[in-house]
Amino acid sequence: MQIKYYAKKISLSILLVLNILLFLLSVITFGAIFKSGYEFYKFNKDVSVLKPKWNNIETAQTKKYEIIRDWYENDRNHFKELLGSHSSMKDTIYKEYISLNKKLYEIDKLAYYDSKGYTLYSPELTEAYCALISAAKAREMLLYDITCGKVKDLNSYYSENLYYIINNKSTSQDKLIDIDKNFESYNQQKIIDTLSNLHLPDHFYYGLKIFFVNAHTKTELGFFNRNSMGENNFIVVYNQPTEEMIHTTIHEFGHLVENKILYEFKKNKDGFLINEENKQAMLEYAKIYNKTSYYTNYDDYSLEKWGNSLNENFAEDFASLYDLSPKDTLWQGDHKKEVEYFIQRKIANKYINNFPLIKSAKITSPDNSSEITLPFNMDCNFYTKSSKVNIKLDILPIKGKNIKVSVYSDDYYNCIPINSKNEATITLPKKGQYDIYIESSASDNSLGTMVHCSNFKIVYDSN
Structure with missing residues (x-):
């Protein structure tokens, strides 16, 4: 009996140790993502990144989301202290801004990148991405306002709650419901297989980012962000059963296709090309x-x-061309063959290759490194203490010509051509804010000039 008692006691001790180890594993998260050159407020645990495997995630890993939320709240408190002493803490804010940008780049490397040119972000990476971009954005805006002498209150920089902000776009006015503990619906391989079976040219995928969010909204299953330039868009998909998630992903991809074939480039009053509805093509579809x-x-x-x-x-x-789910819209009837023929014909006749397509641009200076995906219409300020800034474009192998970078300020203008290495170096004459436009002309001169990025600013602070 005594032997059984001690054996039982030892077994219980082993189980206790195993439970402790399992708990510790559940809280191993993306500390490596957040770990940087400076010490985050109350976040100095030495933890590592678990690369997302959607088909093998345990419920215990909801702890990862709690850690991100805690980090976000603590960093906001830390930022509040920086804001209160911003005049004397500018160098600290600047160093943190650099570190956060580097960590955002690390998240991009952890995401799944497909050879067709799109990137998938798991729910965990989406959560981390949004927390980091909110923190980086807060410092970026504060540095800009310090330079301009117009510092605002905390909520103007840093929201009290973590919203799913993707490249400065919030999902909606509708608040998200709390995170869902059911991870079984995420099937990365099935999503990859589905996207690879869409009958589309590869350049439809280039630059596309797809974010999966482990939460719900009251009104949306997902959304597609249509960029005015018609390229490098992003999709957000919320948590739902696997088959519905696949349907939502293809539905949102349908908006991307629509943006390619039911819209057209037209000149605005300044002679620049903008993407507007092609009424003739839409009527033909109707x-x-x-x-x-x-x-x-x-x-x-x-x-x-x-x-x-x-x-x-x-x-x-x-x-509906790629899954068996019934249509939810009110235009009913069996028109699959006509729709498929219409789409394929429009794709074949679409002169998409007139302009060079830019996948991304890496903006660097001797003291900073950041990556900005173009041509998102976002207010993006690249803050630097160096008078020299290098822009390197990742351009798809499509013929176009005369890509240039135009630099404007109140009393300065310069135009720098992109060299054979797809690079341009900007030399800023003095401290201040500069508007940056990346422009290209088509192989067909009659089309005019396309502006790939219109809300990009460089803030040069020489002090």
């Missing part, structure tokens, strides 16, 4: 359903308006 009129703008909260919009019907049509 006629497949015997419609002679259509609308594209609607209220997100009206299911009837959503269901009758041309854009949403096109996305549902596109999704």
Whole structure:
């Protein structure tokens, strides 16, 4: 009996040790992502990154989300202290800004990159990405305002709650429900296989980022961010059962296709190209359903308006070509063959290759390194203490010509051509803010000039 008692006691001790080890493993998260040259407020644990394997994630790993949320709250408190002493803490803010940008780049390296040119971010990486970009953005804006002498309050820089901000775009006004503990719906390989089976040219995928969020909203299953330049867009997909998630992903991809074939480049009053609705192509599509009129703008909260919009019907049509889910929109009828023929014909006739496509641009200076994906229409300030800034473009092998970087300020203008290495070095004459435009002309001169990036600023602070 005594032997059994001690054996039972030893077994319980072993189980206790195993439970402790399992708990410690559950809280091993992306400390390596956040670990940097400076000590984050109350976040100095030596932890490592677990690369996402969506088909093998345990429920205990919800601890990872809690750690990110805790880090976000603590960093916001730390930032509040920096804000209170911003005049004397500018160098510290600057160092933290550099470190956060480097960690964002590390997250990109952890994400799945497909040879077609798109990138998938797991729910964990999306959470970390949003926390980091919020923290980096707060410091970026503060450094800019210190330089301009117009510092604002804490909430103007750093939201109290972590929102899913993707390249300065919040998901919606609708607050997200708390994180979901069901990870089984995420199947990365199935998503990759689905995207590889879409009958689309590779350049449709280039620069696309797809973020998966382990949360829900009341009104959205996902969304597509349509960039005015028609390239390098992003998709956000919220947590839902696997088959519905696949459908939502293809639906949002349908919006990308729509943006390519149902929109066209037109010149604005300044002679620059903008992407606007191609009314003739849209009407041609509507006629497949015997419609002679259509609308594209609607209220997100009206299911009837959503269901009758041309854009949403096109996305549902596109999704129905690749899965068996019934259409949720109100344009009904079996028109798969006509829709597929329409899409393939428009893709074949679309002169997309007139302009060089820019996948990304890496902006560097001797004391800083950051990467900005173009041509997102976002307010992006690159803060530097160096008078020299290098821009290196990752350009797809498509013929175009005369790519240049234009630099403007109130009393300065310079135009720097991109060299054979796809690089340009900017020399800033004095401290201040500079507007940067990356422009290209097409192989067809009659099309005009495309501005790939219109809200990019360099803030040069020589002190």
